[in-house]
Amino acid sequence: MTTLTNLLDLDPAQLVAYCGELGEKPFRAKQLQRWIHQFGASDFDAMTDLAKSLRDKLKTRATITAPAIISDHTSADGTRKWLVDVGNGNAVETVYIPEENRGTLCISTQAGCAVNCRFCSTGKQGFNRNLSVGEIIGQLWMAEFELRRTKGIAPGPKGERQITNVVMMGMGEPLLNYEPTVTALKLMLDDNAYGLSRRRVTLSTSGVVPMIDKLSQDCPVALAVSLHASNDALRDGLVPLNRKYPLRELMDACRRYLAFAPRDFITFEYCMLDGVNDGDQHARELIALVQGSNPVPCKFNLIPFNPFPESGLTRSQNPRIKAFAQILMDAGIVTTIRKTRGDDIDAACGQLAGEVKDRTRVQERMKKMTEYQEKFGKDFGRIVEISS
Numbered sequence: 001m002t003t004l005t006n007l008l009d010l011d012p013a014q015l016v017a018y019c020g021e022l023g024e025k026p027f028r029a030k031q032l033q034r035w036i037h038q039f040g041a042s043d044f045d046a047m048t049d050l051a052k053s054l055r056d057k058l059k060t061r062a063t064i065t066a067p068a069i070i071s072d073h074t075s076a077d078g079t080r081k082w083l084v085d086v087g088n089g090n091a092v093e094t095v096y097i098p099e100e101n102r103g104t105l106c107i108s109t110q111a112g113c114a115v116n117c118r119f120c121s122t123g124k125q126g127f128n129r130n131l132s133v134g135e136i137i138g139q140l141w142m143a144e145f146e147l148r149r150t151k152g153i154a155p156g157p158k159g160e161r162q163i164t165n166v167v168m169m170g171m172g173e174p175l176l177n178y179e180p181t182v183t184a185l186k187l188m189l190d191d192n193a194y195g196l197s198r199r200r201v202t203l204s205t206s207g208v209v210p211m212i213d214k215l216s217q218d219c220p221v222a223l224a225v226s227l228h229a230s231n232d233a234l235r236d237g238l239v240p241l242n243r244k245y246p247l248r249e250l251m252d253a254c255r256r257y258l259a260f261a262p263r264d265f266i267t268f269e270y271c272m273l274d275g276v277n278d279g280d281q282h283a284r285e286l287i288a289l290v291q292g293s294n295p296v297p298c299k300f301n302l303i304p305f306n307p308f309p310e311s312g313l314t315r316s317q318n319p320r321i322k323a324f325a326q327i328l329m330d331a332g333i334v335t336t337i338r339k340t341r342g343d344d345i346d347a348a349c350g351q352l353a354g355e356v357k358d359r360t361r362v363q364e365r366m367k368k369m370t371e372y373q374e375k376f377g378k379d380f381g382r383i384v385e386i387s388s
């Protein structure tokens with residue numbers, strides 16, 4: 001049996017090569033790419049400006065398949081969270097956060113994560129596997145066209161784009177799944193696909209120093225660094241990767257990255273942990289770290305911790321978070337406190353498919369999905385919600 005090529009796995013150059021293998025000219029690849037990424041098409045027969053002979057070839061050799069949706073929840077504040085199946089009992093979450101002038105999609109790059117940050121529920125699951133290009137870009141493909149379908153907005157470049165910003169801040173460390181992540185980034189930026197500006201695509205890393213340098217050469221997008229501590233001793237305990245790439249090396253990598261970055265600052269994310277990293281002295285250490293003799297232009301984003309029982313950690317009190325922010329701001333550092341979104345659907349930061357108890361529910365839902373599929377057969381189609 002021929003294995004079908006999933007066209008969501010191919011970047012623009014690979015699609016040209018693929019069309020070449022089919023005996024087609026390069027401009028066919030552009031047409032195909034527009035159908036896939038601008039019109040959300042998955043049916044080759046709908047691609048009416050492609051010759052019938054090409055459509056027939058594609059039908060026997062290719063597919064356009066994004067990860068299947070297991071569940072789809074919308075929060076009271078409009079945040080929408082999808083749980084998507086990435087095979088072998090693994091699932092990841094994709095979260096859409098609507099705001100007045102933009103729509104941000106938070107996507108995952110790995111099922112589980114090997115970095116095992118102490119405050120992160122995803123890390124507690126351990127590492128399952130890297131996502132493919134199709135599974136990463138497929139989250140954007142699925143979300144953009146699901147949102148349009150829900151709102152009755154036509155697909156195509158003329159329809160109002162729903163996702164204006166992408167953040168790679170979901171499950172996993174993107175720089176430890178480097179090639180698929182960069183291929184997906186290139187598709188996000190490509191004018192024949194999503195055409196997002198580099199400034200509107202942010203990759204968040206826990207600090208994989210050599211890959212930060214590589215990203216600056218291959219596909220520099222906005223960079224966020226999960227910092228979470230003001231000195232090495234503290235960070236070693238919170239972000240174990242720090243033992244390999246300590247703060248001095250990380251700050252050097254940030255400075256080097258800025259020479260190629262689309263923005264003139266790095267965003268430092270800082271999860272506020274009660275009594276752990278939220279003291280005045282920690283704020284002062286941070287100021288010394290980024291404003292010392294060799295400064296790093298940056299902004300801070302303080303994230304109120306979303307507690308989960310296995311962490312043994314609690315969220316800093318709001319007045320403490322505000323006082324901490326004030327110390328940074330008094331030193332001239334732009335500082336924001338992340339608004340918690342989607343709390344009622346467990347879509348808040350650090351809860352992405354990661355809550356250990358939710359992991360069990362993932363398995364339950366997937367079991368139910370299989371039962372439903374068996375009951376209703378292949379006509380069951382796209383699963384939007386499975387009651388649980």
Ligand code: SF4
Nearest residue numbers: 113116117120123172
């Ligand atoms: S914070 Fe990011 S890098 Fe750390 S364990 Fe969680 S997903 Fe992995």
